[in-house]
Amino acid sequence: MEFEVGPAGDLGLRLAFAASPQPALTHRLLSIQTAAREAFADALIDSLVGYSTLTLFYRPLTFERDRATDWLICQAEAVQNLDTANTAGGNTITLPVLYHPRVAPDLEWIADSKSLTTQAVIDLHCGAEYFAYATGFAPGFCYLGDIAEALAVPRLDTPRQRVPRGAVAIADRQTAVYPCESPGGWRLIGACPLTLFDLTATPASALSIGDTIRFEPVSEAEYRSLGGTF
Amino acid sequence: MRALLVVRAGIATTVQDGGRFGQLREGIPPSGAMDWSALRTGQHRLGHQKDEAALEFAYGELQVQPTDHCSLLVTGAPVTLAIDGAIVDHNAVHTVPPGALVAMSASTSGVYSYLHLRGGINTTPCLGSRSTSPREGIGGLHGGYLRDGDILPLGDPGFHHPSPDPGLSRTHSRDMLTLRFVTGFQYGEFSDPAKKLLLEQTFRVTPKANRMGVAIEGPTLQTGIRALLSEATCHGAIQIPPDGNPIILLNDRQTVGGYPKAGAVIAGDCERLAQSRPGQRVRFVAVSPEEADRIRWLEHHYTETKLEPGQR
Numbered sequence: 001m002e003f004e005v006g007p008a009g010d011l012g013l014r015l016a017f018a019a020s021p022q023p024a025l026t027h028r029l030l031s032i033q034t035a036a037r038e039a040f041a042d043a044l045i046d047s048l049v050g051y052s053t054l055t056l057f058y059r060p061l062t063f064e065r066d067r068a069t070d071w072l073i074c075q076a077e078a079v080q081n082l083d084t085a086n087t088a089g090g091n092t093i094t095l096p097v098l099y100h101p102r103v104a105p106d107l108e109w110i111a112d113s114k115s116l117t118t119q120a121v122i123d124l125h126c127g128a129e130y131f132a133y134a135t136g137f138a139p140g141f142c143y144l145g146d147i148a149e150a151l152a153v154p155r156l157d158t159p160r161q162r163v164p165r166g167a168v169a170i171a172d173r174q175t176a177v178y179p180c181e182s183p184g185g186w187r188l189i190g191a192c193p194l195t196l197f198d199l200t201a202t203p204a205s206a207l208s209i210g211d212t213i214r215f216e217p218v219s220e221a222e223y224r225s226l227g228g229t230f
Numbered sequence: 231m232r233a234l235l236v237v238r239a240g241i242a243t244t245v246q247d248g249g250r251f252g253q254l255r256e257g258i259p260p261s262g263a264m265d266w267s268a269l270r271t272g273q274h275r276l277g278h279q280k281d282e283a284a285l286e287f288a289y290g291e292l293q294v295q296p297t298d299h300c301s302l303l304v305t306g307a308p309v310t311l312a313i314d315g316a317i318v319d320h321n322a323v324h325t326v327p328p329g330a331l332v333a334m335s336a337s338t339s340g341v342y343s344y345l346h347l348r349g350g351i352n353t354t355p356c357l358g359s360r361s362t363s364p365r366e367g368i369g370g371l372h373g374g375y376l377r378d379g380d381i382l383p384l385g386d387p388g389f390h391h392p393s394p395d396p397g398l399s400r401t402h403s404r405d406m407l408t409l410r411f412v413t414g415f416q417y418g419e420f421s422d423p424a425k426k427l428l429l430e431q432t433f434r435v436t437p438k439a440n441r442m443g444v445a446i447e448g449p450t451l452q453t454g455i456r457a458l459l460s461e462a463t464c465h466g467a468i469q470i471p472p473d474g475n476p477i478i479l480l481n482d483r484q485t486v487g488g489y490p491k492a493g494a495v496i497a498g499d500c501e502r503l504a505q506s507r508p509g510q511r512v513r514f515v516a517v518s519p520e521e522a523d524r525i526r527w528l529e530h531h532y533t534e535t536k537l538e539p540g541q542r
Contacts, residue, residue, distance in 0.1 A: 006414045006415070007412045007413070007414040007519045007522075008414055008462065008494065009412060009414070009465055009466050009467065009494030009495075009496075010412050010466075010494065010496045010497060010519070010525075010526060011465075011526075014414060014415065014461075014462075016461075046251050046253070046254045047254070048254040048255060048485065050461030050462055050486060051459035051460060051461065052459060053461040053462065057254075060526055060530065061530065063523075065519060065523055134460050135255055135256065135257050136257045136460060136486030138257055138366070139256055139257045139258050139366050140256065199368070205255075205257075
């Protein structure tokens with residue numbers, strides 16, 4: 001499979017596959033990441049899987065560039081194809097969602113712009129399983145995909161200054177839950193009452209790259225009983 | 231409890247140590263002192279051994295009052311330092327009495343200064359570091375920039391003889407700052423005109439400079455690359471947004487980004503860039519990864535040699 005290995009700054013190495021993002025590719029990247037943690041132990045200060053990339057960061061005084069580069073190329077070459085890839089691993093997590101205009105200011109707009117009923121929008125969003133491709137943007141924020149083509153909407157031209165914690169959002173073919181209050185440009189379609197980022201928990205994030213996520217519609221009463229607020 | 235009252239919090243004042251690592255998957259950047267050499271200098275001069283935290287503040291504005299006798303020192307961008315109204319040597323370790331008003335003002339060059347107090351700022355570490363990440367609301371006293379009236383706990387001062395200045399300053403003014411960078415990421419796909427402009431033209435630091443990154447302006451770079459899928463950013467990454475004006479990503483950067491990147495500026499030059507004021511002229515010089523390794527080893531050797539006569 002086509003790939004390239006190159007620097008990510010003076011203390012990082014970046015592996016990028018040419019293949020388009022897909023769960024099997026993410027699982028391969030995750031397994032190379034796990035192998036890197038074992039192979040380099042304390043010399044590896046951090047690492048991150050992206051949609052089709054793995055970036056490894058090393059400590060200044062223990063970084064052996066040639067050895068680390070050779071190791072990464074060797075790992076990438078071992079990825080022959082994705083058909084036989086082991087896609088096991090990763091948790092399946094169900095997130096309760098209240099789909100209601102009170103917590104979803106864009107729900108009706110999405111329905112109108114896609115010529116769907118709001119119920120059809122809800123059915124499309126919670127009718128599929130989503131894969132956790134990447135994290136970033138904010139602590140605990142997880143990029144999930146792919147949502148149905150029929151639901152694909154552009155981001156807001158002007159991001160909202162304040163998106164509430166728990167907001168369930170869509171943009172393009174992606175969906176996500178805002179784990180904390182933050183600015184945001186995605187369209188809000190519902191609200192999840194669960195805590196997805198908690199500094200006192202290990203790990204702090206409820207969702208990890210490689211997980212499979214399902215959304216389950218809940219009533220206002222269930223939403224409240226699970227800790228949800230308006 | 232030994233404590234420090236923040237009388238005037240000044241501009242972008244935060245608790246910082248060497249930074250927080252291993253949290254990229256949680257979406258949490260490293261943060262830490264923008265001028266690591268200045269942090270290290272203060273730690274060394276006060277005999278700190280455990281990455282004790284200091285107060286980082288921008289453009290010299292900060293007033294504090296310790297509750298107890300306290301040895302302190304300012305490093306990084308030079309400031310005018312006054313203790314109870316009397317101007318004192320800004321580059322010396324001072325021991326102040328309880329309740330003394332320590333006022334720092336109007337630095338003449340550089341951006342970030344560090345107030346070190348013997349024993350360190352003793353806030354509760356979060357995910358292995360006391361560094362503040364304001365956007366994430368993590369670390370420091372309450373996760374954000376310090377405010378007037380905040381009270382910070384100080385660590386046990388122990389016993390110590392101050393060490394002399396090791397001379398590691400990153401704030402020397404220069405007409406042209408050379409940013410050495412290792413090419414990578416999408417550099418190979420950049421249009422030839424964009425590469426040529428990046429390597430041959432001069433840019434200037436803009437006022438859009440903070441702990442997340444420094445925007446520079448000059449000829450606009452049309453990379454010819456459309457939006458990318460999110461991937462890890464890195465310290466010093468030269469990111470080119472659609473407007474064609476590069477942003478060099480620093481300590482509080484977003485952990486992932488979807489804009490094309492030409493490579494990344496080496497660590498030492500990132501410190502020099504962080505300490506540059508708007509208007510500073512900069513140019514880029516591409517170095518091989520091996521050259522970046524040599525520079526890092528030389529800088530490490532230089533630092534350790536300078537620190538040797540002291541505590542280490």
